[in-house]
Amino acid sequence: MIDYHVHTSLCNHANGSMDQYIRCAIAAGLTEICFLDHLTLHKSGRHMSMPPDYVPLYYQTARRLAHRYKNRIQVKVGLEVDYEPENVHTVQKIIQPFDFDVIGGSVHFIDQMNMVSSKDTAARESEHIDIICNDYLLLIEEMIENMDMDIICHIDVFKKFGRRPSAEVNTRFDALLSKIKHHQLTVELNTSGYNHKLNEFYPSTDLLRKCVEKDIRITLGSDAHKPQQVARHFDMAIDLLTKTGFRTISAFTRRKPYDIPLTARRHEIPKIQNGGTS
Ligand SMILES: [Zn+2]
Ligand SMILES: [Zn+2]
Incomplete structure (x- = not known):
């Protein structure tokens, strides 16, 4: 199995060196880990x-x-880029x-409001x-049009602190997907939501079902901000993805996606091996 979203101490609010994350990934039985540290130019998030x-x-x-760990695990590297319309070209220059x-x-x-900080x-x-949701979804739509990217991270993160939008706002997800x-x-x-209010x-199970209907690729990430959080809740996540109808998840090499069977880590997860629990 893979964890495609972990942070390191380089982003100033996570703990742990890359080496520590990799060791935790190996201990968790993962076949790949991908660093996805923050690149945020937004003045409130820099x-x-x-x-x-x-x-x-x-x-x-x-x-x-x-290179050092190549016989034990594949180590990939990416970025979690904050979308800001005025910084798209600057980000492109940094990444290129x-x-x-x-x-x-x-x-x-x-604008200046941080959607994910308790501050x-x-x-x-x-x-x-x-x-909030309408503004957020407008930015996500714009990001898809304007930014060169592969993965949409934590797509319904607005629910982090427990509030959900109305059914009317939720209908916008059909067009977005x-x-x-x-x-x-x-x-x-992104399994980090499980540690928050809801x-x-x-995304929610409902959105995952819609992704299956539309044949949208899915990947898996813990959003770990500490090495011990690598692969957190992955037994539950793999079970959910399988029950929702996914058969593969996506990994990437140099911006090209490829499929990994969802059964890849079953031997590591007794709950799944025994037929799964919810
Ligand atoms: Zn994030
Ligand atoms: Zn993150």
């Missing part, structure tokens, strides 16, 4: 991102470790000299959740 001039060090360290395996696109900010709770709660399919992008099943992965 301090939670690796500075752009660290990108060469980040890239080279990951490639060096990939490197041969990343994958680029993930995220929306963490609506911005007051600002978020002063807005109706439908307004069609756009994702049209652009041949991969959706990420104990639910991103």
